Amino acid sequence: MARITAGVATSHVPAIGAALDNGRADEPYWRPVFAGYEASKRWIAEHKPDVIILVYNDHASAFSLELIPTFAIGCAEEFQPADEGWGPRPVPPVKGHPELAWHMAERLILDEFDMTIVNKMDVDHGLTVPLSLMFGQPAEWPCRVIPLAVNVVQYPPPTGNRCYRLGQAIRRAVEAFPEDLKVVVFGTGGMSHQLQGPRAGLINSAFDRDFLDRLVGDPVAQSKVPHLDYVREAGSEGIELVMWLIMRGALDEQVREVHRFYHVPASNTAVGHLILENAG
Template sequence: MARITAGVGTSHVPLIARAIDTDKTQEPAWKPIIDGYEFSRKWIEREKPDVVILVYNDHGVAFDMSLIPTFVIGAGESFKPADEGYGPRQIPDVIGCPDLAWHIAQSVIEDDFDITIANELDVDHGLTAPLSMMFGKRGVNDSWPCMVIPVAVNVIVYPTPSGRRCYELGKAIGRAVAAFDQDLNVQVWGTGGMSHQLQGARAGLINQEWDQNFLARLADNPEEVADISRLEYVTEAGSEGIELIMWLIMRGALPQRVKELHRFYHVPASNTAVGHIVLDAKAD
């Protein structure tokens, strides 16, 4: 049977991906961040996941004000890097896992989650930056070392889902994977955040204390973290801090008891903080 073996939480800052693409990772501005992922790169090389269910948000490329789905699952054979205004990144296409994606879609819909199914979907830095951060630089003629199922969440346009709703969707995804009849090593990644705000009077906001508290509670107190309100995310972590609800889909998909393997936090990175955590789901 398929099994979820680990969860990863990570920021998806586009400039980190650009630093990787342009070989600037050893420059003083970027080396501390890249070093913070060294454990994870070595760890995932040993773990060798077959599939990563990667939770992210689109940044106005695949979806805009004409279409605002709350939850989307990519069920296609492959997904191309999106053109975010300066041409697509020169990285490999993302290879999907349609059989598992369709199984998850059926399972969570029958579990009363109305998820949208996308057979065609261009994926932006929300999905591709974490792949580069975890797997390192890849060119267009290379390939990513695992299949990826994109799960997009609306965190751009109000009303967004609540953290609790995301956490419960994660649980539903966990049940779906456990019921899939192929032998697959599956990881779930939640991306986005941490505290940041890109506009308005509070542009540039970074709340290190709140971020660190979120990271500290995620492994051992997920029920508590799931009840953080939308208002608290926006007030304490900025308008884009709401992206952290996507980490709760990852956490919900894991067992109640997990082991924290690695935690990393760094300020500054562009105009945000970078947060990262690796959770072992084999602790039970």
């Protein structure tokens, strides 16, 4: 059967992609950010996943205020990089895994999660920046990717508890797929940041570090944290962190922390990163 072996959590700051694409990764400002992912690139090259389920939020590239799915799963053969206003990123198209994606959609819907099935969409920096951080700049991505987009842009977003339970349901769905596949789940977005208003530029490092600890050691307690706490402590865009709970819910209760990285600043936010392996 297919099995989830590990989880990756990472910020998906758009400026990181721009720095990489424009040859600025070795500049003094950006060098510490990319250095934090060198061990991660070695890890994933050795781990060799067959499929990545990548949880992210769309930034008005595939969806708009006209259509706002809470959870949307990409079931297509291929997803093109989105044009976010300055041209598509110069990265390879994302190759999907329709068989597993459709299987997941069926299982999750029958498990009472209302998934939106998407057969055509472009994917923006929320998905491509994490791939670049983990794989660098290959001619093609070395594994298949199933996009799973979560609404954390327009109120109301899903609760942390709903996200954690979705992760658990994803694990059940993957383990019911008959093909022998090694699957890694990415949870992306965050950490603390706010893009507008009087608190624009907010970074709460104490909250971020505590969140990393709780995500590893007590995810159930973290799943019960209400929306208002994220907004108050981590800024209006800090709510993106609930997507990390989907990744965590897909893993064992006890996990092994392989790598942790935290850095301030990167553009107007903090960068957080975890690699967790199932203990079994």
